[in-house]
Amino acid sequence: xxxxxxxxxEECGVFGIWGHKDAAQLTYYGLHSLQHRGQEGAGIVxxxxxxxxxxxxxGLVTEVFTAEKFKDLTGNAAIGxxxxxxxxxxxxxNVQPLLFRSQNGSLAVAHNGNLVNAQSxxxxxxxQGSIFQTTSDTEVLAHLMKRSGFSAIxxxxxxxLTMLKGAYAFLVMTETEMLVALDPNGLRPLSxxxxxxxxxxxxxxCALDIVGAEFIRDVRPxxxxxxxxxxIQSEPFTYSASSAICTMEYVYFSRPDSNIHGINVHAxxxxxxxxxxxxxxxxxxxxxxxxxxxxxxxxGYAEETGIPYExxxxxxxxxxxxxxxxxxxxxxxxxxxxxxxxxxIVEGKRVVMVDDSIVRGTTSRRIVAMLxxxxxxxxxxxxxxxxxxxxCFYGIDTSTHEELIASNHSVEEIRxxxxxxxxTFLSVEGMLEAIGRPAINExxxxxxxxxxxxxxxxxxxxxxxPHEKELVKK
Numbered sequence: 001x002x003x004x005x006x007x008x009x010e011e012c013g014v015f016g017i018w019g020h021k022d023a024a025q026l027t028y029y030g031l032h033s034l035q036h037r038g039q040e041g042a043g044i045v046x047x048x049x050x051x052x053x054x055x056x057x058x059g060l061v062t063e064v065f066t067a068e069k070f071k072d073l074t075g076n077a078a079i080g081x082x083x084x085x086x087x088x089x090x091x092x093x094n095v096q097p098l099l100f101r102s103q104n105g106s107l108a109v110a111h112n113g114n115l116v117n118a119q120s121x122x123x124x125x126x127x128q129g130s131i132f133q134t135t136s137d138t139e140v141l142a143h144l145m146k147r148s149g150f151s152a153i154x155x156x157x158x159x160x161l162t163m164l165k166g167a168y169a170f171l172v173m174t175e176t177e178m179l180v181a182l183d184p185n186g187l188r189p190l191s192x193x194x195x196x197x198x199x200x201x202x203x204x205x206c207a208l209d210i211v212g213a214e215f216i217r218d219v220r221p222x223x224x225x226x227x228x229x230x231x232i233q234s235e236p237f238t239y240s241a242s243s244a245i246c247t248m249e250y251v252y253f254s255r256p257d258s259n260i261h262g263i264n265v266h267a268x269x270x271x272x273x274x275x276x277x278x279x280x281x282x283x284x285x286x287x288x289x290x291x292x293x294x295x296x297x298x299x300g301y302a303e304e305t306g307i308p309y310e311x312x313x314x315x316x317x318x319x320x321x322x323x324x325x326x327x328x329x330x331x332x333x334x335x336x337x338x339x340x341x342x343x344x345i346v347e348g349k350r351v352v353m354v355d356d357s358i359v360r361g362t363t364s365r366r367i368v369a370m371l372x373x374x375x376x377x378x379x380x381x382x383x384x385x386x387x388x389x390x391x392c393f394y395g396i397d398t399s400t401h402e403e404l405i406a407s408n409h410s411v412e413e414i415r416x417x418x419x420x421x422x423x424t425f426l427s428v429e430g431m432l433e434a435i436g437r438p439a440i441n442e443x444x445x446x447x448x449x450x451x452x453x454x455x456x457x458x459x460x461x462x463x464x465x466p467h468e469k470e471l472v473k474k
Contacts, residue, residue, distance in 0.1 A: 012096070012395075013037035013203040014110045014190075016079040016171040017211075018178045018227045020198035023047075024073035027080040030200070030207040032061045036255060037112075037203060038084035041095035045108035046075035050175050052106040056081075056095045077178060079171045081110040084397070094136045097171075105175055107145070107153075111138040112203055113167030113188045114395040117460045121163065141170065154179065154226055158237045161224070165457055167246075167394035169219070171201060177228035181237065185244040185456045186221030187394050187447055189260050192232075199227045204258040218261055244447040244456035246394065250435050251385045252293050252356045263436055266296045271434035272384040272426055273300025273354060280424040282380045285349040288312030290356075290367060291339070297384035298354035307352065310345045313367070339367060347375030354382050358414065359398065361405040365418040372419070381420040386428045387411065390453040398450070428452065 013034030017023050024046050031042055042064045043056025055073055057064035061082060065073075081096035097110040115121075118137035121144070126132070130143045144160035145153070157172060157179055167187035172179040180201050182190050193200040193213030200213040208215055219225065224237040246253070249260055256266035276297065287309045289298025302309035316338055351371055358364050368379045387406035391398050401407040405414055415423035426434070428451055437446055449455045 012081055012083045012112045013207075014079065014081055014112050014169060014171050014201070015203070015207050016077075016110070016173065016178055016180070016201040017195070018077040018199050019229065020195060021076055023076050023078040023198075024070065026195070026200075026211045027078040028061065028065055028070075029210050030202055031080045031082050033207045033210040033255070034082050034203055035061055037253065038082035041083040041092070042081065043095050043097050043110075044073055044078055044080040045097045045099055045110075045173060046073045047077040047173060047175060048075035052099060052108055052173065052175060054097060054099050054108065056092070056097070058092055058095060077173065079108055079110050079173045079178065091135075093134045096136070096138060097173075098134065098136070098138055098142065100142050102146070107142060108173045109138055109142055110171040111136075111141070112169040112190075112395065113183065114393060115140060115164055115168060116166035116393050116457060117164065118166075120460055140164070141172075153177065154224070157181065158224060161237050165460065169203065177226055180219060180223075180225040180227065182219045182221055182223055184222040184238050185242065185447070186219075187244055187246050187456070189245065189249055189254065189258075190219040192216045192219060192225070199232055201225075201227075204254055204260075206255045206258040209257065215259070242456065243445045245437075245445070246396075247431070247435070247446045247448055248357075248385075248392075248396065248450065251431070256293075256296055261437070268435045269293075269296035269356075269384065270300035270303075271436070272431060273297035273302075274304040275430040275434045276354070276382050276384050276424065276426045277301045277304035279426065279430060280352075280380070280382050280422075282352055282382070282422060282424075283350065284352045284378070284380060286310045286312060286345060287352045287354060288346070289354045291315035294354050294356045294384065297356060301352065301354050301382065310342075312342050312346045312351060312353070312371070314340045314342060316340065339370065341370045341374035341376075343374040346371055349376055350378040350380070351376045352380045352382055353420075354384060356383070357385050357388055358383055358405060358418075359388060360403055361414060361418055364420075368419045378421045379419075380422045381415075381418065381424070383423070383425045385426055385431055386451040387414075387425050388450050390450050392450050393455070393459055394447070394449075396450070 015030035027044050041058045042061045045054035055069045097108040100107045115137040121140050125143045145156040148156045148159040150156045168183045169188040169190040170181045191205050193208035193215050195213040202208050221243050222236050222238045226233045250268045254265045258265050287302040287307050289295040371379050389407045447456050
């Protein structure tokens with residue numbers, strides 16, 4: 001994906017397993033398959049008999065977990081995490097799982113998402129004597145659990161979860177059990193699988209596939225699951241709100257081989273490309289997709305129109321992580337280093353360039369310019385999602401209107417800014433129909449906040465920058 005140079009990143013991915021002698025190794029493979037969800041840090045905590053021990057570090061999964069470090073990871077249960085730093089910032093102290101020790105035992109926490117009331121809770125907890133060791137919103141859960149007054153971990157967690165607002169998929173592990181929880185709106189994906197007598201939990205089903213686990217079901221919104229040596233138990237910790245899975249999971253974040261609520265991501269993206277083609281109605285010679293997340297939509301576009309699909313853009317997969325940086329200068333340079341146009345394919349051709357989204361517009365402008373430099377006579381940009389006009393507060397690093405080009409410019413203005421001959425965005429209705437799920441449904445709704453500005457949860461004042469407050473709809 002082009003996440004690192006487009007400036008659109010999901011916060012993290014989680015994987016857990018209970019009851020397998022090779023828990024650490026399987027967690028490593030699971031995290032490796034979730035690497036696209038975060039490249040800035042990774043960690044694994046294992047349960048070794050009656051003690052939790054962990055290894056974490058900054059970098060890719062293959063960089064953090066060397067053969068030497070795996071000597072310290074033995075046990076029959078583990079949770080792991082890959083991180084992209086948005087809320088709380090970077091630094092080794094924020095790399096998860098977070099591991100806490102007390103006289104009553106240890107607690108490891110891994111979290112995918114973002115809590116919109118984290119700052120309010122931190123102020124409250126600090127006024128009561130809590131001292132935070134990280135700037136991550138994830139640590140709030142551990143403090144709330146410890147202060148709950150309950151003795152059982154399950155009751156501590158149920159009590160703490162009722163105070164949290166926003167998006168969260170939590171894995172919590174102690175010496176005796178693993179707890180799994182999903183927020184009442186189900187904003188982030190989370191699935192359960194089984195491998196022999198062991199149970200697995202993962203942000204995406206592709207992680208279950210890679211370890212050979214059989215998919216059982218998706219975790220339900222507002223559900224708390226307890227996994228231990230006696231098996232698996234489930235109960236609601238709150239009344240589930242209207243389900244609102246993040247639509248960008250289908251559009252961009254998830255791997256094409258993952259299934260979200262029974263819908264294959266590749267198939268959904270391919271359908272988006274077909275619906276986009278019907279909207280665009282462009283005469284062209286070649287269709288190409290921006291690697292990798294837009295390939296599926298480009299194939300659908302080509303099938304619908306009969307225009308040949310070609311590899312007009314090649315991705316260089318050997319660019320170091322030096323370029324996975326949030327600075328604008330490195331993003332712009334990163335486009336040239338990440339992508340190369342194929343002159344023999346686009347020269348003298350009218351090209352349809354399919355991409356999944358436009359965030360700041362910088363990447364699109366650079367790619368259009370590269371295609372023209374390679375000899376394309378026309379470049380028509382087709383986006384397989386609606387204009388992204390509103391910030392996300394649920395774990396995607398777009399937190400202000402200023403950084404979203406569609407928030408401040410019309411489609412025609414964006415077309416001029418990126419230098420395209422035409423620009424077409426897929427409509428909200430077309431996107432939903434292509435995915436095959438309704439926007440509002442008690443069991444399978446979708447979050448459209450970044451497109452429509454209608455947020456499924458309350459957005460707390462300390463989550464929004466002062467100049468943004470009037471722009472955010474409640």
